Amino acid sequence: MQFPELVQRKVTTVDTFFSAKIGGLWCVYQKSPDTFDWGSCDSLLKIILDVCVRCGSSWFEVNTLLIPIHLADLKHWALVKLD
Structure with a gap:
């Protein structure tokens, strides 16, 4: 980050359905991980x-990677940035 000219950033994102899919699969996994x-x-x-x-x-x-996450309990959206 101190020398941005040395590293060219390439970014991608996912849509809001990705967040919903992850949340749904996580709930199913927690109920019966085996x-x-x-x-x-x-x-x-x-x-x-x-x-x-x-x-x-x-x-x-x-x-x-940029991932929009819906925090249902807070009724708020957040953007997660993964490097």
């Missing part, structure tokens, strides 16, 4: 690997 069907995560893998149209770039090709 019998969780990992095949149900196929749509998430498509987003991560850039197989779907919704994602701008593969997560493996970028420096930064």
Whole structure:
């Protein structure tokens, strides 16, 4: 961050459906982690690997990932930045 000219930042983002999908899968996983069907995560893998149209770039090709998260209890949105 001190020398931005040395590192070119490449950013991608996901849509709000990604946050909802993660939240739904997490609830299912918590109820029965031993019998969780990992095949149900196929749509998430498509987003991560850039197989779907919704994602701008593969997560493996970028420096930064932006994820909008809805905090239902607070009735508020937050933007998570992952480097």
